[in-house]
Amino acid sequence: MSGHVGRRAGRRPRGARTAPVRSALAVGVVASLLAACAALPAPPPPVPTSVVPSTAPAPTTTEAGSQLSPDGFDAAQRMAVRIRNIGCGALSTGSGFAIDEHTLVTNRHVVADSAQLELSTYDGRDVAAEAASSAALADLAVVRTVDALPSAPVLADADPAIGDAVTVVGYPLGRRLTVTDGRIMGAVTDPLNANLGEVLVTDAPVEPGSSGSAALDSSGRVIGVVYAKNATGMSFVVPVSTLRTLLADAAAFAPAPTCG
Template identity: 55%
Template sequence: MIRSRIAGATLAAALTLTGCAQLPEEPGAMPDDFVPAPSVSPGDGSVALSPDGFSAAQRMTVRVRNVGCGFIATGTGFALDNHTLVTNRHVVEDAKRITLTTYDGRSIAATAASTTTVADIAIVTTEESLGTSYAFRAQEDPAEGDVITVVGYPNGGRLTTTAGVVLGATTDPLEAALGTVLATSAEVEEGSSGSPVLDETGLVVGVIYAKNFSNQSFIVPISTLNSLLDEASLFVPEQSCTSSNPGGL
């Protein structure tokens, strides 16, 4: 997530509010002998390219633009259905207005955002139809060594894909309420926060939320996301940063 805050923002704040939070050191002992594999080649199923050259994974992925009070930020999200998408909590925090841009350049205003303190996850809703493909979620977390592909909008730029492998499970390096997360070798940039992580069949197996200075990325595993989506009570409305418009976007 790209932020240009007013003067006086501290480094600590920057680390928690930038899209893929930069971590000062990598967690625990992790396997380091993995080499990122090539992106999954278009073929059959959900990773196949359509006639216009976009895969289902690319179609469901959107750019998230957060216009806040004193900053502008961008991140990534992915559609669950016509009017709902998943992104990171830190992507939509302190928003005055949230705008979504689809793979084909359409701009759609968000009508509401809800976040949870259990994980760095947010749900954003729209009145206008996203009109994209939608995520098919895996039921199990990826295993160590599994090849994964990340689809997102690094640095708020064009839609890209990058590949890597799962390095293993670790405790949340950001020490949020979340417990176990997964480290991967996929190299991501600011603006990639909220990107879907897909397995070789095109199923979503996690959500990018952070990176470290060793270019390891960290994902909220699909088991956590599925549990959260089954417990709507864990989400609360995100408040607008404007006191004159409480609760709205």
């Protein structure tokens, strides 16, 4: 796995939040990016037409094992996108989600050093990528698509509070669309780039390939973007306040680096 962390001075995200998680969540624990890497570009299994929930424990469950409402669950699977980054001699996989008909959000390290990006949706449809741009401040990227994406979620107006429910929707290991549930455990200085400021911490389980997954509240609104985890199983999320700030700044994104 590989990823590059920007060094641009950051601003602290705005939003509802209580006291930060203590440094025990990050000190002495190396956070790892969540792109799934492979030596050969063998395609993963086809995308199924149904969502397979994780076996991780969930605080509350509804249809299909998620704490999302039925409407939120349906919207979540429609907006999730699987990403295959075919580089020069290597393959990595990640996740993303639509924010409009021709734009998806993912992590910077998911799209970096690519020769070609392959995108597919929950119903097995391939979507052609047009261009990828990455942010210098946070581990975020946007990908423009030639083909229309099925659906886009609503971005939450504010960051979640500690204790709020969270559902992560993505493609761990580049395979099946999966949902995992948990809670917002707090906020901590970004363990990979202190200049970003605070990021959210959740106990919702993630795996390699989950990079770029949307973190949703119980109504299916995006409250952040998953980008890393630590050795204790805690996941790190770029908060929606940071995502909104960067999306509103035309200078925040530049063409993503390719492998040549």
